[in-house]
Amino acid sequence: MYTALPNRPDWASMLKSGNRIFLGSNAAVPNGLIDDLIKHSKDLHDIEVVHINTVSDSRWVEPQYSDLFKVNTFFINGDKMRQAVAQGRADYTPCFLSEVPSLFEQDVMPIDVALVMVGPPDEYGYCSLGVAVDVVFAAIRKARYVVAQINPNMPRTSGHSFVHVSDFHACIEQPQTLPEIPSFELDKKTERIGQYVSMLVEDGSTIQLGIGKIPNAVLRYLQNHKDLGVHSELITDGIIELISKGVINNRSKTFHPGKVVTSFCLGSQALYDFVHNNPHVEFYPVDYVNSPANIARNHNMVAINSALEVDLTGQVVSDSLGYQFYSGIGGQVDFIRGAAMSKGGKPIIAMPSTAQNGTVSRIVPTITEGSGVVTSRGHVHYVVTEFGVASLKGRSIRERALELIRIAHPDFRPQLLEAVRNHYWVPNYQKNFPREVPELGSINVKPLRIDGEEYDLRPLNPADERRLQEFFYSHTKETLFYRYNHYPTQMTREKSCELVSVDQSRDLALCIVKQKGSVSQIKAVGRYYLNTDEKSCEVAFVTREQFHGKGMASQLLREIIHIAKQRGLERMYACVRQDNKSMLKVFENAGFVRQPIDEPGELTLILNLEEKS
Known part of the structure; x- marks a missing residue:
């Protein structure tokens, strides 16, 4: 005793x-x-x-x-x-x-x-x-x-x-009631951030989250995931439901398997009751939990943190607003670094694109004077806003700038592009800033499953310039001839930039990509060009050879037809070589009708969008 x-x-x-x-x-x-x-x-x-x-x-x-x-x-x-x-x-x-x-x-x-x-x-x-x-x-x-x-x-x-x-x-x-943190109401913007972040979390991942609206939104959109684990300096109420549903079971963890590992918890009395005498949740000192080496012992470690602003090189400000200190370094760098060191890990910064009721962009050309960089441009792999996911790992300064402009609020994209050009990170031939395709939905990414593999259908954007070059140079002479009706030998940076810098509100350029962590490869591209009558368009596709016959062109065509109809277009044209049997089949299966031959070797097909249900 x-x-x-x-x-x-x-x-x-x-x-x-x-x-x-x-x-x-x-x-x-x-x-x-x-x-x-x-x-x-x-x-x-x-x-x-x-x-x-x-x-x-x-x-x-x-x-x-x-x-x-x-x-x-x-x-x-x-x-x-x-x-x-x-x-x-x-x-x-x-x-x-x-x-x-x-x-x-x-x-x-x-x-x-x-x-x-x-x-x-x-x-x-x-x-x-x-x-x-x-x-x-x-x-x-x-x-x-x-x-x-x-x-x-x-x-x-x-x-x-x-x-x-x-x-x-x-x-x-002396008794003392533990302080309770009020629940956070989620708005559409925050929910969208949660959706994008959840798309980066694979089944079997171990996650770290903070407290606030964005972590709550992420947890809400992890409901259908499997075998998640938790290694986090902080846990909140959001994990209780996921544990009770078996979404979080810590089964796949490679460090403290079977256990939620944390250093402290903040939330409601329900959370405090949950951790009381709970052998499945273990608390350790922060120098153990937050050790980057220990964090990295979890395979597929996903660290999700927030920021006050991010500049176009990827520098993260999270403890100060100019000369005003706002919070602290906390565990952000510990977990960002640990996740980066983890096998299959993903360090993520998630934040709204604007502050002060939409009047200030959180993505800035240069950090605000007086602000301190908490997380360096070399640490972060992903930045997420309600407008998408910017992938920064392995990207040049120019590519980072374009990726981050893409997820900035549309109201600030033109001035961000103009401002960054002053620092010579973006060449003069980069004229257009990224635009959404609202007809794709609030999340501008559609997951596809083809032959048991996961792919994403999304708009092409200026940050895809190098990826499109690689896509071009992967083609055989036959594919190039069928697509261009001649044998092009070069895809210059300027030409590639032109092809990915699309005014998506007028023309349309979609792609199917294979995304694995920070590795992204274009597998197929489909686009239409609006004709001068502004009531019709011409559509074309190209697919990597090893994916011919997999249905990628058909998937893209269905999406393009849907968007064209949403925009009130009346007709869609396609010009296809007579000997390109596979592409003719794609168009005719979608309802395109062959027209009388104008030129030997090439067919024109037309789809009447007003008649097609």
């Missing part, structure tokens, strides 16, 4: 002016201890308070306590803290979350007193750190004194979350 609990804290014997205290984190802020310290502070002054994210009223940062406390935070949470940092009453110290414990352990920031919240001791005297293990263990190990608030409402969590009462120098027993 454990011995009696330590006495209440005698602050005068443990603290002197100028000392440094650590304050417990996230949903486990020991407010009772802070109140007790304030009440008995007597002649104490300039006590430095260090902490990471705290979900609390943050009394210690209020102006009336500025003589008692000097706040130094690793993460800025809430308007009260932001205002204190902006006014110089509090400091912000940027640091990777995985490295915060080392600041305590290596005495870079020696801790005099650690104030922590725990659950009641068991029969052997062990208390659980509950919902917030994070950096608390390091503070407990290194502090000269450890003072605990024993809270009967604290869940008892599994993993490396236990501290013996003999480690405490003082304590108080």
Whole structure:
């Protein structure tokens, strides 16, 4: 049996002016201890308070306590803290979350007193750190004194979350309701981001998510996935339903298989009840959970984080708005790097395309003056907005710029293209900016399954310039002759750029691609050109030879006919060589009718769109 609990804290014997205290984190802020310290502070002054994210009223940062406390935070949470940092009453110290414990352990920031919240001791005297293990263990190990608030409402969590009462120098027993995070209402924009992100998550992946509308939207669109795992510094309510449905079963994890691994949780009381005595969810210190090397031990690790802005080279700003510090580095770089190192991993930045009610683009030519780059242009593989997915891995600066302009809000694309041209990243022959094809739906990608393989049907866009070149040079002479009626020998960068820089509101250019991670290869292209009468168009296709007869041209043609009808076109023309039997069959199966031969060797086919149901 454990011995009696330590006495209440005698602050005068443990603290002197100028000392440094650590304050417990996230949903486990020991407010009772802070109140007790304030009440008995007597002649104490300039006590430095260090902490990471705290979900609390943050009394210690209020102006009336500025003589008692000097706040130094690793993460800025809430308007009260932001205002204190902006006014110089509090400091912000940027640091990777995985490295915060080392600041305590290596005495870079020696801790005099650690104030922590725990659950009641068991029969052997062990208390659980509950919902917030994070950096608390390091503070407990290194502090000269450890003072605990024993809270009967604290869940008892599994993993490396236990501290013996003999480690405490003082304590108080005081109930405290754990703070609940309100649910986030999803709008259409956020849902669309969630859909795009979910398309990047393959069955069997291990995921990391933060908190907020976008993570909730992603979780909503993972309902039909299989065998997902979780390795995340933070878990929220969204995982409960996916676990109960068997979507998250951690079966495919290659690091801690069968277990959800986390460092802290934030959410509703239902979440806190869920983790209580739950052997399937394990809490570990953040230097273990957020270690990029440990993260990478999960194959197919998908890290999903957000940003305040991204520049056209891929630099990510996430802790500041210009000179105003907004949040913190947190675990973003830890997980982005770990996912990049993982076999099959995917580091993703997901964010709305605009801020301030659509008046400001989050995708910018250059980062705002005063802003800090948290995640470098070399870290991120994908950026997602409600307008699509930009793939950055292995892309040149010019290709990155075009990819990111494609997913920027349409209102800002022309000026982004013009601005980036000033830096010579985009050549002068790049005249058009990307456009959506609204007739494809809100998600401009249609998954296809052909011969048991997964493909995507989507619009061609300016970032496909190099891919279209590769597509051209993959063709045999026969394919080139059938498509162009002669033997072209070169597809210059300028010509390729012209072919992918399509005004999709007038002409149409679609492709079928095989997407595997950051590798994307065009398999088929279909397009129509609007005729001068603006009531008819001419359509053409080309497919990689090994995919002839697989139905790709037919898939593209069905989509093109649907879009042409939506746009009110009346007729569709096709010119095909008489000896191109396979292409003639594609058109005639779609209802095209041969016309009398005008020129030897070539047939014209017409589809009356008004008659076709």
